Amino acid sequence: xxxxxxxxxxxxxxxxxxxxxxxxxxxxxxxxxxxxxxxxxxxxxxxxxxxxxxxxxxxxxxxxxxxxxxxxxxxxxxxxxxxxxxxxxxxxxxxxxxxxxxxxxxxxxxxxxxxxxxxxxxxxxxxxxxxxxxxxxxxxxxxxxxxxxxxxxxxxxxxxxxxxxxxxxxxxxxxxxxxxxxxxxxxxxxxxxxxxxxxxxxxxxxxxxxxxxxxxxxxxxxxxxxxxxxxxxxxxxxxxxxxxxxxxxxxxxxxxxxxxxxxxxxxxxxxxxxxxxxxxxxxxxxxxxxxxxxxxxxxxxxxxxxxxxxxxxxxxxxxxxxxxxxxxxxxxxxxxxxxxxxxxxxxxxxxxxxxxxxxxxxxxxxxxxxxxxxxxxxxxxxxxxxxxxxxxxxxxxxxxxxxxxxxxxxxxxxxxxxxxxxxxxxxxxxxxxxxxxxxxxxxxxxxxxxxxxxxxxxxxxxxxxxxxxxxxxxxxxxxxxxxxxxxxxxxxxxxxxxxxxxxxxxxxxxxxxxxxxxxxxxxxxxxxxxxxxxxxxxxxxxxxxxxxxxxxxxxxxxxxxxxxxxxxxxxxxxxxxxxxxxxxxxxxxxxxxxxxxxxxxxxxxxxxxxxxxxxxxxxxxxxxxxxxxxxxxxxxxxxxxxxxxxxxxxxxxxxxxxxxxxxxxxxxxxxxxxxx
Numbered sequence: 001x002x003x004x005x006x007x008x009x010x011x012x013x014x015x016x017x018x019x020x021x022x023x024x025x026x027x028x029x030x031x032x033x034x035x036x037x038x039x040x041x042x043x044x045x046x047x048x049x050x051x052x053x054x055x056x057x058x059x060x061x062x063x064x065x066x067x068x069x070x071x072x073x074x075x076x077x078x079x080x081x082x083x084x085x086x087x088x089x090x091x092x093x094x095x096x097x098x099x100x101x102x103x104x105x106x107x108x109x110x111x112x113x114x115x116x117x118x119x120x121x122x123x124x125x126x127x128x129x130x131x132x133x134x135x136x137x138x139x140x141x142x143x144x145x146x147x148x149x150x151x152x153x154x155x156x157x158x159x160x161x162x163x164x165x166x167x168x169x170x171x172x173x174x175x176x177x178x179x180x181x182x183x184x185x186x187x188x189x190x191x192x193x194x195x196x197x198x199x200x201x202x203x204x205x206x207x208x209x210x211x212x213x214x215x216x217x218x219x220x221x222x223x224x225x226x227x228x229x230x231x232x233x234x235x236x237x238x239x240x241x242x243x244x245x246x247x248x249x250x251x252x253x254x255x256x257x258x259x260x261x262x263x264x265x266x267x268x269x270x271x272x273x274x275x276x277x278x279x280x281x282x283x284x285x286x287x288x289x290x291x292x293x294x295x296x297x298x299x300x301x302x303x304x305x306x307x308x309x310x311x312x313x314x315x316x317x318x319x320x321x322x323x324x325x326x327x328x329x330x331x332x333x334x335x336x337x338x339x340x341x342x343x344x345x346x347x348x349x350x351x352x353x354x355x356x357x358x359x360x361x362x363x364x365x366x367x368x369x370x371x372x373x374x375x376x377x378x379x380x381x382x383x384x385x386x387x388x389x390x391x392x393x394x395x396x397x398x399x400x401x402x403x404x405x406x407x408x409x410x411x412x413x414x415x416x417x418x419x420x421x422x423x424x425x426x427x428x429x430x431x432x433x434x435x436x437x438x439x440x441x442x443x444x445x446x447x448x449x450x451x452x453x454x455x456x457x458x459x460x461x462x463x464x465x466x467x468x469x470x471x472x473x474x475x476x477x478x479x480x481x482x483x484x485x486x487x488x489x490x491x492x493x494x495x496x497x498x499x500x501x502x503x504x505x506x507x508x509x510x511x512x513x514x515x516x517x518x519x520x521x522x523x524x525x526x527x528x529x530x531x532x533x534x535x536x537x538x539x540x541x542x543x544x545x546x547x548x549x550x551x552x553x554x555x556x557x558x559x560x561x562x563x564x565x566x567x568x569x570x571x572x573x574x575x576x577x578x579x580x581x582x583x584x585x586x587x588x589x590x591x592x593x594x595x596x597x598x599x600x601x602x603x604x605x606x607x608x609x610x611x612x613x614x615x616x617x618x619x620x621x622x623x624x625x626x627x628x629x630x631x632x633x634x635x636x637x638x639x640x641x642x643x644x645x646x647x648x649x650x651x652x653x654x655x656x657x658x659x660x661x662x663x664x665x666x667x668x669x670x671x672x673x674x675x676x
Contacts, residue, residue: 003328004294006301011054011308013284014245015210016098016158018054018308021301022322025248025288025312026057026102026161027343028069029353029362036365038084042091043364049097051320056097057161057214057248057310058088060104063144066114067105067169070350076101076148082155089156100159100212101152103145107169108178109254118173118195119180125255135183138195141169146202149213159212160203164196164239165250171218174235176547177225193235197242204243212246214286215239219249220273222256222540226548229273233280240281248286248310249274258538258550259583261289261313263338264422264524267296269531272542273549275305286310292317292336292425294325311336313343316355316362332439334358334432337425342663344579357429359667367674371398376465376676379404379458381450381637384412386652386665387470388433393673395440402443402464404450410434412472413653414662416495420516421525422583452640459646466676467646469638470669473631473653478508482604483627491517491628502623503560506609508601509628510566515573515584517628522558522591537590558591563620565611569598633657649676 002008011018031040045056061076062068068075076085085101092099108117108130116137117130133141149160164170172178173195179186185194196215203213217236221227227235236247251270252260259265267290278285287306291297297309314321318334325333334357342361343353355361375398380387383405391401409415411430418426437444458464475490477483491513493499505521507514527534535542539553566572572595573585588595602610608622631653638650649672652665 003330004298004325007294007298007309008326011284014159014212015208016055016212018098019052020054020322020326021308022053022297022325023055023286023308023310024048024053024057024315025310026059026104026163027312027316027353028059028347030347031352031362032074033072034352038087039365040362042088044362045088045099046091046095046097047319047364048315049092049095049099051315051318052322052326053097053315054308054322055158056092056099058099058101060102060106060163061148062105063103063148064105064141066110066112066116067107068110068112069104069106070111076103076151077144079151079154082151085152085155085157093156098158100161100214101148101155101157102161102163102216103148103152104163105141105145105169107172109168117169118178118186121178121180123167123255132181135185138185142195142198142202145199146206149203150206153207153211159214159245160207161214161216161248162196162199162203163216165216165218167221167223167253167255170196170199171221171253174218175221175223175226177223189231189234193238196235197238200239200242200244213244214246214248215244216248216250217277218251218253219277220251220270220540220544220549222252222258222260222550223548224550226253228547229276229544229549232544233276236277236280240283244283246284246286246308247277247281249277249288249306251289257586258540261338262340262580262583263425264528264534264583264587265290265338266528266531266534267292268300269534271300271303271305273544274300276544278305278307284308288312290338292338292428293333294330313338313355316343316353317357319361331431331435335425335428337429339425340579341577345577348578354667356663356666357432359670369397369674372676375399377402377463378466378468379450379455379464380468380470381455382412382470382472382652382654383407383410383444383446384470384472384652384665385414385433385662386472386654386669387412387468388437389666389669390468390470390651390673391442392433392436392440393670394676395442397673399673399676402445403437404445404448406447406449408447410437410444410446416491416513417516419495420520421523422519422528423516424528450637452637452644455637456641456644456646467641467648468672469635469641469648469650469654470652471634471637471654473657474634475627476630476632478601478627478629480508480601480603485604485625487623488604488625488627491626494626495520501560501626504621504623505560505562506620506622506625507562507564507628508609508625509630510564510572510595511628511630512576514564514566514628515576515588517626518562518564518588518593519584521560521562522588522593524556524587556587556590558593562591563594563596563622565596565599565601565609567599567601572597631657
């Protein structure tokens, strides 16, 4: 019997036979803004099709120019565009896959001056205020959805997904919060849901019965003035009656004050909202958000909450997710850790998406992964993310690698990150590295310090052809009197060695590590592991009795009094991740963590931390002072080898340590391995 009987069971939707219940969810990648966009998009989707994913949903294409996500965004509204789309659909079909075009009208989220909405109410996440659509324009928009759907069928897509979730145009019509109209498309619930129902009817009338019509419904808005659970269920029934073949479930609006898909959100946290939709209809329902392993996906379907699972970022992390699942190789899946650093954070800062754990994502045409014609033996020093990534990729290309790690375990800075509440998914990243190194039979030597003289001798003797330095970083020591005081600790003492910390804590430095240490000290660990604890903490009513599914959040009792300090006279946490930093800052606010900017540090003594702000001398009575004042590249070995005439490749934190950056480290290591 298969390990995942529900997940691997075929399913027929309209005229399409799906080989399994795994779907690649729609993602905005911005690949269309790069050179060779069609080639990149075709390669991106074809790689996932070859990986046996049951169905692929494209990123959103607007049915009208004013509905794009941002300037120059994707639009499908004219027959002359079909040739471009056939490049994509042909590539997917040739790889054995099935692909559906998502139709997304961004509404008031469109980052264009011409953005439109049901009512002229500006979104707080957009600089542009929308213009309210007239009644005639709403009917014209319905026709444009139908037009794009017909074009999609001509282009060779297996279906369309109508995006009615996440706070985009259709969702704006269904919620009283953003719909203050008085015509047939606004007012009471019946009129607010008319737009999605009419769109589904119009699309169904324009495409063949064998063409899939998927509607993405907002299963919980997480906004005051959003829909109740009963309204969501009724909308689902109306959309089914109008002709939808399947429902996909969206979670929350982009401007909601509740996290929905970052690592601090527990896996499968939203299953009850999805179950509410499933109970309402007879057509298949797809679950989404924070589903990143076959075990979680199988459990959702087995529970009856959904018929399929949508996984977007997990297919960035590993395009072979479905193939490995079918083959019983789940341990070899490069799991999405929901960090958002290379995907959503880049999208929300107008850059092109990729993936921290898989730099090839969206860059498939840039990597030559064939076997090398000139195999070498590399000595890699340092078993952090850069060293491990190089070792794996170099070995896959046919090189021989010996990896030396001075510590007693692999992982480097990842071992610090996984101690932080909400970052438990880093354990999956380490598991993948360890399993892959073992599978590839890379020679790994733990607790093995390497010195320049000995390594240089081994290179000269021909034992190694080249050396890769991935020795990481060292904590930077600020120039403050009293750093030898017993109450002073470094972040390594706390996160790596579990040093005891007092009840009143001063943290010097407010970069990523400073915030992580603060979160570690005030404690939110259970929230990312237990769905109900998470829901209570963030004020989510899983039964969705009220509008938007919100309730009063539970108070958080912090175990310590924590005060963060930074030298820069600017808001603390300014450079944290765009899609995750606000979550961390919100958690610290709940725990009453104090934050002081523009601080000059003078000394640590029995009284605590002596500092000044704007020339005013102050003392904070701290039991413990933790140094998180940045990092320095650990280049001792690299410099020693250079002095002995041994050339090296320096990667990761040993190369650049301005801010710990696993995205850059893994990308740099991977590209080096492929280039040599």
